[in-house]
Amino acid sequence: MSYNLPAMFMNPLLDHLNAPQLAAVTLPPAHALILAGAGSGKTRVLTTRIAWLISTGQVSPPGLLAVTFTNKAAKEMQTRLASMLPINVRGMWIGTFHGLCNRLLRAHYRDAGLPQLFQILDSADQQASVKRLLKSLNVDDEKFPPRELCHFINAQREQGMRAAAVEAYDDWARKRIGLYEAYEAQCQREGVVDFAELLLRSYELLERNEPLRRHYQERFRHVLVDEFQDTNKLQYRWLKLLAGGGAHLFCVGDDDQSIYAFRGADVGNMGDFEREFKVANMIRLEQNYRSHGNILDAANAIIKNNPQRLGKNLWTEAGSGEPIRIYESYSDGDEARWIVEEVKALQRDGHTRAEIALLYRSNAQSRALEHALFNAGLPYRVYGGLRFFERAEIKHALAYLRLIANTDDDTAFARVVNFPARGIGARSLENLQDAARAANSSLHSAIPQVFGAGGAKLAAFAQLIVTLRDAAHLPLPELVDHVLELSGLRSHYQNEKEGQERLDNLDELINAAASFVAEEGTPNQDGEITGEFGNDLSSFLAHASLEAGEHQAGEGDDALQLMTVHSAKGLEFNVVFISGLEDGLFPHENSLSETRDGKSGLEEERRLMYVAVTRARQRLYLSFAQTRMLHGQTRYNLPSRFLDEVPQELVKWLTPRAGKGGFAASTTTTYAATPRRSESAGSAFRIGQSVMHTKFGLGVIVNAEGGGTDARVQVNFGHAGMKWLALSVAKLEAA
DNA sequence: TGGGAGTGCTTTTTT
DNA sequence: AGCACTCCCA
Numbered sequence: 001m002s003y004n005l006p007a008m009f010m011n012p013l014l015d016h017l018n019a020p021q022l023a024a025v026t027l028p029p030a031h032a033l034i035l036a037g038a039g040s041g042k043t044r045v046l047t048t049r050i051a052w053l054i055s056t057g058q059v060s061p062p063g064l065l066a067v068t069f070t071n072k073a074a075k076e077m078q079t080r081l082a083s084m085l086p087i088n089v090r091g092m093w094i095g096t097f098h099g100l101c102n103r104l105l106r107a108h109y110r111d112a113g114l115p116q117l118f119q120i121l122d123s124a125d126q127q128a129s130v131k132r133l134l135k136s137l138n139v140d141d142e143k144f145p146p147r148e149l150c151h152f153i154n155a156q157r158e159q160g161m162r163a164a165a166v167e168a169y170d171d172w173a174r175k176r177i178g179l180y181e182a183y184e185a186q187c188q189r190e191g192v193v194d195f196a197e198l199l200l201r202s203y204e205l206l207e208r209n210e211p212l213r214r215h216y217q218e219r220f221r222h223v224l225v226d227e228f229q230d231t232n233k234l235q236y237r238w239l240k241l242l243a244g245g246g247a248h249l250f251c252v253g254d255d256d257q258s259i260y261a262f263r264g265a266d267v268g269n270m271g272d273f274e275r276e277f278k279v280a281n282m283i284r285l286e287q288n289y290r291s292h293g294n295i296l297d298a299a300n301a302i303i304k305n306n307p308q309r310l311g312k313n314l315w316t317e318a319g320s321g322e323p324i325r326i327y328e329s330y331s332d333g334d335e336a337r338w339i340v341e342e343v344k345a346l347q348r349d350g351h352t353r354a355e356i357a358l359l360y361r362s363n364a365q366s367r368a369l370e371h372a373l374f375n376a377g378l379p380y381r382v383y384g385g386l387r388f389f390e391r392a393e394i395k396h397a398l399a400y401l402r403l404i405a406n407t408d409d410d411t412a413f414a415r416v417v418n419f420p421a422r423g424i425g426a427r428s429l430e431n432l433q434d435a436a437r438a439a440n441s442s443l444h445s446a447i448p449q450v451f452g453a454g455g456a457k458l459a460a461f462a463q464l465i466v467t468l469r470d471a472a473h474l475p476l477p478e479l480v481d482h483v484l485e486l487s488g489l490r491s492h493y494q495n496e497k498e499g500q501e502r503l504d505n506l507d508e509l510i511n512a513a514a515s516f517v518a519e520e521g522t523p524n525q526d527g528e529i530t531g532e533f534g535n536d537l538s539s540f541l542a543h544a545s546l547e548a549g550e551h552q553a554g555e556g557d558d559a560l561q562l563m564t565v566h567s568a569k570g571l572e573f574n575v576v577f578i579s580g581l582e583d584g585l586f587p588h589e590n591s592l593s594e595t596r597d598g599k600s601g602l603e604e605e606r607r608l609m610y611v612a613v614t615r616a617r618q619r620l621y622l623s624f625a626q627t628r629m630l631h632g633q634t635r636y637n638l639p640s641r642f643l644d645e646v647p648q649e650l651v652k653w654l655t656p657r658a659g660k661g662g663f664a665a666s667t668t669t670t671y672a673a674t675p676r677r678s679e680s681a682g683s684a685f686r687i688g689q690s691v692m693h694t695k696f697g698l699g700v701i702v703n704a705e706g707g708g709t710d711a712r713v714q715v716n717f718g719h720a721g722m723k724w725l726a727l728s729v730a731k732l733e734a735a
Numbered sequence: 736t737g738g739g740a741g742t743g744c745t746t747t748t749t750t
Numbered sequence: 751a752g753c754a755c756t757c758c759c760a
Contacts, residue, residue, distance in 0.1 A: 069749065069750080070749065070750080071750085096749085097750075098749085098750045099750085122750075123748095123749090123750085196750090198750080199750095230749095259747075260748075260749085262746080263747085263748065263749080361747075362745090362747065363746085364745075421736070423736085545750080548749090548750080564746090564747065564748085565747080566746090566747050566748060567747090585746095588746055588747075589746095590746060590747095591746080591747090605747095630745090631744085631745060
């Protein structure tokens with residue numbers, strides 16, 4: 001490596017970087033893959049790299065493209081960059097895959113075959129759109145469930161496959177592909193684009209339009225990618241295409257934190273990238289600045305059980321710190337109450353609630369926790385709920401706005417044609433749909449074809465849209481206010497008894513519009529790209545779809561942080577509780593049978609566990625319960641196999657240690673609830689009891705039936721699986 | 736039209 | 751259990 005030493009030493013950007021970080025930041029222009037372990041300063045390296053490239057004159061801001069997955073990460077990068085460099089980061093191409101694709105398509109909408117004011121469908125819109133399609137084609141939605149069909153369509157798109165390119169092996173597949181094709185046509189006619197389409201459409205735009213491709217290939221000299229392990233096949237191809245003119249790809253990722261294979265992410269992209277781009281610069285960031293030694297050791301020990309890793313071992317200069325605490329409880333309720341007590345103790349020791357996270361595998365688990373927290377009066381915040389722009393009243397208001405931008409947007413039309421109720425029932429809508437299909441037109445343009453009473457009401461609705469469109473010149477916040485008034489949305493919620501919160505949200509929408517205009521409105525910062533935004537309205541609508549709005553009430557409050565392990569990725573906390581560590585829950589039972597590209601679902605669950613553990617800075621609690629209420633019935637689970645993967649010398653059991661694969665003997669004495677006896681089995685065994693089998697080992701009785709000599713019990717043996725055993729035959733012993 | 740009862744689903748999730 | 755969705759009746 002050769003770089004200008006004096007310049008390097010004078011550059012304060014590079015202060016306090018460790019050797020591998022410094023090497024990564026100052027890499028000469030070439031492709032690079034940075035394997036960045038959890039808490040190793042990944043974002044820092046990425047932003048410092050950009051700042052360094054610019055400040056040393058190796059690239060000008062417009063020559064740089066940086067991609068992330070979430071708006072949060074993109075914003076974080078921009079903020080940090082702005083603090084490092086005296087430049088305007090707003091015009092730079094730093095954003096999410098979808099955000100950048102949107103930008104590209106807005107700038108070249110004609111070449112992409114889209115209307116100027118094309119709208120973006122979020123997943124819910126997409127499903128509604130598919131549903132409507134099935135209805136209009138008289139397709140049985142039992143045979144083709146809209147949800148499943150959306151998955152199929154998105155999966156095809158992520159492979160870069162248009163309907164015409166998908167092969168069919170039977171009638172059903174052919175039919176499904178036909179529906180995919182019809183959906184594509186419907187979107188095109190309506191001038192709407194869903195998330196996957198944003199990517200595929202901009203990929204095709206660049207692939208087919210050579211001058212345009214050359215323009216961008218020559219423009220972008222450095223392409224930087226965050227969370228590279230989460231890219232799907234199409235995103236990787238998109239990157240390859242953009243970097244095809246000799247740009248340098250700088251990809252940062254961690255194969256051990258790949259937890260989105262289930263939605264198409266392909267860790268294989270890391271290996272492919274290394275091979276296809278002959279990456280000579282692979283740098284490992286293994287020094288962790290986040291967690292104490294015991295926590296890291298536990299994480300390393302867990303992830304070591306995964307074969308096929310690129311290989312990495314985190315270390316820290318911090319001391320080993322506290323032991324990892326493990327707690328066993330009888331039920332999910334007991335577990336939650338214990339967490340409450342422990343949190344109270346932590347507070348007495350000076351921990352703030354906001355620095356404590358309660359993590360779980362699936363959202364359904366939050367209920368028991370919330371219940372206990374609520375009863376204890378502990379403030380908490382649950383992440384991952386309904387977001388601002390996804391609320392029904394907001395979507396209604398946005399639908400009116402979308403109709404102002406584009407009357408052919410049938411999804412928006414169908415949403416509000418009869419909301420608030422204006423007497424346009426199913427019958428009139430059916431007539432309208434028939435007319436639209438016959439004329440191959442949008443619902444809106446078919447209105448004159450419908451006659452009778454329904455027709456009159458529809459015409460009145462069309463008139464409402466016209467009136468609203470006449471106001472389109474108003475400043476955006478005023479336009480929104482106008483729409484709320486004239487559409488009748490406001491008075492509708494005023495008359496509803498529980499409508500106050502919705503009214504507040506609608507007012508909040510006006511505020512959102514105002515701050516959007518103040519921050520990002522009135523376009524064209526980027527001199528090179530013209531027509532980047534059609535106008536404030538359409539860019540606000542795109543903003544609403546692409547950035548559903550994380551803001552929730554109580555953001556700044558000192559509240560406990562409740563979230564799934566997935567949504568905790570990228571975050572860190574002083575204290576972390578991982579609850580529900582039971583086989584079947586975490587690892588999730590569905591994962592045990594899954595395989596994707598030769599990799600087992602269990603491995604992904606293990607990476608998820610790795611992510612969870614590495615969120616903790618100082619203290620980590622792991623907890624599990626013998627019984628858990630799920631989907632309305634009580635389940636009996638064994639402790640998670642991941643607990644066995646934590647070296648015992650790092651652990652402090654807060655309850656008597658559970659045996660290998662089984663529960664601690666007679667801990668039930670400490671629990672208030674009395675386990676039910678199985679009357680039918682009529683034996684010494686009861687549901688929930690731990691038993692020992694000569695061949696299968698330790699297990700828990702989860703069900704029983706029959707009696708006397710016919711008595712049979714169902715036992716969960718964990719690794720050996722679930723078995724029905726006849727008591728008269730099987731030699732079972734209480735354990 | 737709108738509400739009340741009945742039915743079915745339920746891993747993880749960003750854009 | 752809890753929620754979203756559908757269907758049917760007043």
